[in-house]
Amino acid sequence: MAPTKKANILDRLNNGEVIIGDGGYVFALEKRGYVKAGPWTPEATVEYPDAVKQLAREFLRAGSDVMQAFTFYASDDKLENRGNKAQETHSGRKINDAACKIARDVANEGDAMVAGGVCQTPTYLTTQDEGKVREEFRKQMEVFVDNQVDFMIAEYFEHVEEAVWAVKCLKEFNVTVAANLCIGPEGDLHGVTPGDCAVQLVNAGAEIVGVNCHFDPPTCIETVRLMKQGLEKAGLSAHLMVQPLGFMTPDCGKQGFIDLPEFPFGLEPRIITRWDAHKFARDAYDAGVRYIGGCCGFEPYHIRAVAEELAKERGHNPAGSEKHDSWGQGLYLHTKPWVRARAHREYWENLKPSSGRPFCSALSTPSQWGVTAGDELLKQQKGETSCEEINKLAQHSCKIKQIESTEVPTLTEGGH
């Protein structure tokens, strides 16, 4: 179905509107049982379209102005990486097409915009060949054009070089491009600063730039600030965007949360509260960011908090506020007086929530493999990972941690 009239994101941003993005599909759907952590590919769009649609609807109800098609990691090369059968079983074209249709159906239920999405590819890690990498994006773009998406998001790039190739490829299709790197204040994995990254992305044609994923809300805002400074210094301007993790990660190194020992199956103690999401929305707005959403760990209730924090600026509360009075005032209806006493802003704004985990430390030590750009270990393959390979990696990991190799568990087929 064709885009709605309200669909021009650039006009809306130029008019000073605050645009609210959606949250993290891949993480939310993994927890709900529809996506596998490891490949993280989005074949759920064809296997479980109702599950994807329901999550999109919840983001819409929470206040999202953009339905991002669930096309994360859906380049053909990722769908067949390391034994992944999604390309063979479904094909990138079908997965991306189904994602666009789901996003458009839900967007039209609330007059939201639809964004297509591309992200980092295994081909980049393996070849660093511009032509081959661009071919992966080009194939995806054919589907986004057929589905008349309202604009494109090129996101989750650790290497600005690959992001620039993505932006250039997307611009050939004459679409508005929002480009997001998954970098922190230290810059991309080749050592390019956030400011210089932003300049490269804008020079490549991106109209909106920012960061998504890998770092917590305060760190992402700091990185976007550095991008803004870089643009100003270069005499360039662009709209700013931020879609951080819904986890607190003050202990992350340059590569973000994937290096934390809790990634990906033990991150729950780090989930941000809705009140953290309020603060994030205000801080992002004050930093000049006008496209504000979330990434992995960001659930619909976090997006609702963003929409409620910015309700004045946007002129309305989201539909989901029907069941959520601002700053805890639903507690007026509580039976117990000491809980009713919590029904005010100061209480929730100043709360320091306990973790309830007496043996947990507040911070972790990230992995220190030192593998970033161009390392042999980062080269990808179509074939499955063997047990022997996992054993070697586990030993290497222990060596890095200076643990006796005798403590290394020996895995058998199936990983038990």
Ligand SMILES: C[S+](C)CC[C@H](N)C(=O)O
């Ligand atoms: C942000 S998660 C969905 C993916 C993180 C990492 N690049 C991985 O592939 O596991």
Ligand SMILES: N[C@@H](CCS)C(=O)O
């Ligand atoms: N837009 C993607 C990003 C994952 S890093 C998602 O929400 O799943």
Ligand SMILES: [Zn+2]
């Ligand atoms: Zn993410």
